[in-house]
Amino acid sequence: MAAKAGAAAFMFVLFLVSVACQAQLSPTFYDTSCPTATSTIRRAIRSAIASDRRMAASLIRLHFHDCFVQGCDASILLDETSSIQSEKTALGNMNSARGYNVIENAKTEVEKICPGVVSCADIIAVAARDASAYVGGPSYAVKLGRRDSTTASRTLANAELPAFFEDLESLISRFQKKGLTARDMVALSGSHTLGQAQCFTFRERIYNHSNVDAGFASTRRRRCPRVGSDSTLAPLDLVTPNSFDNNYFKNLMQNKGLLQSDQVLFNGGSTDSIVSEYSRNPAKFSSDFGSAMIKMGDIGLLTGSSGQIRRICSAVN
Numbered sequence: 001m002a003a004k005a006g007a008a009a010f011m012f013v014l015f016l017v018s019v020a021c022q023a024q025l026s027p028t029f030y031d032t033s034c035p036t037a038t039s040t041i042r043r044a045i046r047s048a049i050a051s052d053r054r055m056a057a058s059l060i061r062l063h064f065h066d067c068f069v070q071g072c073d074a075s076i077l078l079d080e081t082s083s084i085q086s087e088k089t090a091l092g093n094m095n096s097a098r099g100y101n102v103i104e105n106a107k108t109e110v111e112k113i114c115p116g117v118v119s120c121a122d123i124i125a126v127a128a129r130d131a132s133a134y135v136g137g138p139s140y141a142v143k144l145g146r147r148d149s150t151t152a153s154r155t156l157a158n159a160e161l162p163a164f165f166e167d168l169e170s171l172i173s174r175f176q177k178k179g180l181t182a183r184d185m186v187a188l189s190g191s192h193t194l195g196q197a198q199c200f201t202f203r204e205r206i207y208n209h210s211n212v213d214a215g216f217a218s219t220r221r222r223r224c225p226r227v228g229s230d231s232t233l234a235p236l237d238l239v240t241p242n243s244f245d246n247n248y249f250k251n252l253m254q255n256k257g258l259l260q261s262d263q264v265l266f267n268g269g270s271t272d273s274i275v276s277e278y279s280r281n282p283a284k285f286s287s288d289f290g291s292a293m294i295k296m297g298d299i300g301l302l303t304g305s306s307g308q309i310r311r312i313c314s315a316v317n
């Protein structure tokens, strides 16, 4: 009886250990199977950003939009087929997400040296890190060993990606559902120190909101009329859109957040103190951003023998 219970307990512990191991990513995952994987990816990413600086922003966002839908499984890269609902045409991605080809090119280079070894999901995660580092943001030890999905879901993408018009409570709860705190969310939103947004995403804010700096609103209205020019771009960080710094937080404290979802982070609510901390302490922002990216990279993983290593990122094998 006791021996049986002991054996059962032992098996249970083994089970727990195997579950834990399966879910475990590691920065050294490819060290023996493909030692030049990360340097090969880095070369491809650097060359893409060198010819299009905005690509740094786009690659960071791509990782976010991958991880929030079915987990970090490269589902965002799959094209539409009779059995795949592509996420590329979801509300938050269509005519907006960029960098698919940059990831595909990096994958092509990696396939040349170690075919069938490195997942597209890991390439996105490494690309986001390399993008951050290239434009002055933190570098951090990306964990690796993710596998690629064999499915995608436009329905989930529509439901789970946050929208620019959401309020603070709603944003906090979205991140909480993914295991991320309000502090993680503020740090990650700090990547709006980079990149561009389309007129339709900030029109309401520059015409109808009261918590917006008047001079800032009037400048933005010049290229974003009440009607039309929906896709005309404006920088998310009005001061330094091409370098990773903490000006985004300083902007928020002056009511110069471009999106409603930016300004709600500093509008008398629970995250004000975090915004003000990051505006005073760029080093803290930088290190928290790195930690939050690592945490985001852990969402909903396929590991072990789940999923597959795609041969090309836009289609399942």
Ligand code: HEM
Residues within 6 Å of the ligand: 054, 056, 057, 058, 059, 060, 061, 064, 095, 096, 097, 098, 162, 163, 164, 165, 171, 185, 188, 189, 191, 192, 194, 195, 196, 197, 198, 199, 201, 236, 259, 261
């Ligand atoms: C808190 C909720 C968030 C909302 C509502 C939001 C919304 C948006 C919107 C509306 C745009 C402009 C898209 C366009 O006009 O085409 C944008 C751009 C961007 N977002 Fe977010 N975002 C959020 C959080 C994040 C997070 C967590 C990250 C990364 C970790 C991120 C990274 C970026 C970057 C880098 C850009 C610029 C992309 C480019 O220029 O290609 N965002 N976001």
Ligand SMILES: *[C@@H]1O[C@H](CO)[C@@H](O)[C@H](O)[C@H]1NC(C)=O
Residues within 6 Å of the ligand: 203, 204, 207, 208, 226
């Ligand atoms: C702003 O509010 C007015 C009055 O509610 C509304 O008619 C208009 O469509 C809103 N948006 C913009 C961009 O003016």
